Amino acid sequence: MARLSATSTSCPVVRTVDLIGDRWTLLILRDAFDGLRRFNQFQRSLGIAKNVLSDRLSALVAADIMVTEPAADGTNYREYVLTDKGAELFDLMVGLRQWGERHAVAPGEEYRPLIDRTTGEPLERVIYTRPDGTPVRHEQTRLGELRGR
Template identity: 50%
Template sequence: MAKRKSLADAPCPVARALDAVGERWSLLIVRDAFDGVRRFSEFQASMGVARNILADRLRLLVEAGVLRTEPASDGSAYSEYVLTPRGEALFPVIVTLRQWGEAELYRPGEAHSRLVDRRSGRALTRKVALRFEDGQPLRAQDTVVKKLPVPATEP
């Protein structure tokens, strides 16, 4: 398999984000981590991914600072994978992808999972939405990417 070109130093923040978490197994690992999956065997059982691919993606997510390893909470010899603050910051991304998938990729009435409030069990129905400071909806046509100048370095 050819080694992919790193985008870690790309001038675009989307490219950098994709370099860290843009591979499908990586985002599915993050999804499962939000659901409390912590062990290699649990990730593998949830996703059905090959062991070598899972090991590689977990390693990359640890290197990217999205996950960290820690000793197993039950005192066994196993390690567990835990979301870091950087990983937890991906929650809105996962929720937005979920909501887009629900709205765009299912036929009416087709069964799928639901995101629910852990305490009440009620489905979360409010959609993630970008808004201006005044609360008005922000649409793609309202924005443009502006490249910023490179900050001057001190002598």
């Protein structure tokens, strides 16, 4: 079966998966949201081969999800920083984390929850709601007509 490419479909899910749907890319994004910025930090955290890390970081930069900038400490190092576009992936990453907390972590198994720095409490579950505050479930949605941005 031929793989759908991002350019052959107007489906936003296919296009997003094409950009960030690989294991290493998602883990790089997880680490970026956790504050990692330097190549060696990502490499140490993930245990990823340097060529694979370089490829994934280059793709994130090419997609304007991350940018490189001079290191904040004035050294000759470069740092990888999320762009506004990349920061918008936060909800997706929180949703993945929360699903994993509920379904991929065994009962009694320890994990580190994502904590709100203001309250000191774990984040509440991401739920999509209508303007009146009632939750929207998948069976209550449908695809609309084609539209442009």
